[in-house]
Amino acid sequence: MKFDVGKYSGMSLEAGNVYGRLNGSQSSGLIVGGSLFVAVDTTLGPLFLAVGLAEGGNHAIYLFLGRP
Numbered sequence: 001m002k003f004d005v006g007k008y009s010g011m012s013l014e015a016g017n018v019y020g021r022l023n024g025s026q027s028s029g030l031i032v033g034g035s036l037f038v039a040v041d042t043t044l045g046p047l048f049l050a051v052g053l054a055e056g057g058n059h060a061i062y063l064f065l066g067r068p
Contacts, residue, residue, distance in 0.1 A: 006041030031055050037062075 033054030
């Protein structure tokens with residue numbers, strides 16, 4: 001979703017599982033997660049900030065500034 005020139009935001013909702021694990025352990029069922037992110041065009045390049053959350057207390061924070 002584009003708010004203004006150079007300012008963006010978004011979100012995701014995900015669900016997944018892994019079957020046939022390499023270590024032979026059993027799958028614990030479907031895992032649900034989601035994320036929120038914002039991005040801004042700056043003079044130093046794009047700035048991205050995102051936060052992700054999943055079941056079981058798993059979380060992640062991403063910060064990126066500059067050109068890839």
